[in-house]
Amino acid sequence: MPTTSPDQILITVAPTGAETTKEDCPQLPTTLEELVQAAQECEAAGAAMIHVHIRDADHRPTLDPTRLKDTVQALREQTGLVVQLSTGGSVHDPLEHRLKVLDAQPDSCSLTMGTTNFGDDVFSNPWPFICELYQLSQERQVVPEFELFDLGHVHALRRLLDTYGLPYGGKVHCDFVMGVPGGMPGTAAALVAGVGLLPEEVTSWSATGIGRSTLPVMFAALSMGGHLRVGMEDVLTLARRVPVERNSQLVERAVSAAALAQRTPMSPDDARALIGLA
Ligand code: KMH
Ligand code: ZN
Numbered sequence: 001m002p003t004t005s006p007d008q009i010l011i012t013v014a015p016t017g018a019e020t021t022k023e024d025c026p027q028l029p030t031t032l033e034e035l036v037q038a039a040q041e042c043e044a045a046g047a048a049m050i051h052v053h054i055r056d057a058d059h060r061p062t063l064d065p066t067r068l069k070d071t072v073q074a075l076r077e078q079t080g081l082v083v084q085l086s087t088g089g090s091v092h093d094p095l096e097h098r099l100k101v102l103d104a105q106p107d108s109c110s111l112t113m114g115t116t117n118f119g120d121d122v123f124s125n126p127w128p129f130i131c132e133l134y135q136l137s138q139e140r141q142v143v144p145e146f147e148l149f150d151l152g153h154v155h156a157l158r159r160l161l162d163t164y165g166l167p168y169g170g171k172v173h174c175d176f177v178m179g180v181p182g183g184m185p186g187t188a189a190a191l192v193a194g195v196g197l198l199p200e201e202v203t204s205w206s207a208t209g210i211g212r213s214t215l216p217v218m219f220a221a222l223s224m225g226g227h228l229r230v231g232m233e234d235v236l237t238l239a240r241r242v243p244v245e246r247n248s249q250l251v252e253r254a255v256s257a258a259a260l261a262q263r264t265p266m267s268p269d270d271a272r273a274l275i276g277l278a
Helices: 032-045 065-078 095-104 127-140 151-164 188-197 211-223 247-260 268-275
Strands: 011-013 049-052 082-085 108-112 116-118 121-123 143-148 173-178 204-209 227-230 237-239
Touching: 011 032, 011 247, 032 049, 032 065, 032 247, 049 065, 049 268, 065 082, 065 095, 082 095, 082 268, 095 127, 108 127, 127 143, 127 151, 143 151, 151 188, 173 188, 173 211, 188 211, 204 211, 211 227, 211 247, 227 247, 237 247
Parallel strands: 011 049, 011 227, 049 082, 082 108, 108 143, 143 173, 173 204, 204 227
Antiparallel strands: 116 121
């Protein structure tokens, strides 16, 4: 897979996540209205794909099927973004609820390639669950984004492709999620190792660093020709004691950094072509 820098860059925004509470961060988009507004601002700033976790009426993480469908519909109607639903949910979501996320018919879904210690919790992704979710994504014609929290996950992707073939759409898009306590560190050295181990079928990859690793990972990914994920799921400060007020600030920062690397943000349609969506 080429690691030279292409001209265009895919910027994915992950605006909400499942780990931060509304009480701790009132500016986190947790209602559908807030999510759509954040999505519109991020699209205007240069994002082409959105990685979505939703919340219930009490702002707590949920995988409620009706809310998921309504969210996909609202984002499709009110933005041009590629809509990717999280199948990771929160660390407390049962595996059977996570499989049902695909019922909402998103364009794309996250698919984490292994179990990871996640701070004091465990983000559970047993191999049979990975296989079931992957086959379901092929059947339902949903493009998976393979989430790689550790080098072992990269190796598991090799096993998955060998066993079940290519994803729907024929492209293989991965996202390195780095710096989670329990996963690989958010460092240039870890990213170089991860990219070096990617199966040859991989056609594109992005990276994001959690918390303080956000900038080192962003610059390392840019220097290697990768794409970027940013958003309040992954980081809540712009600098020490400077909170993020809007997700679009993180997209704007990624666009500026990419511009220094001679890269321009990809449109949602180009992102669709990149990941194999019709
Ligand atoms: N919230 C994490 C436990 C995903 O979206 O697929 C899992 C996560 C990964 O965020
Ligand atoms: Zn997520």
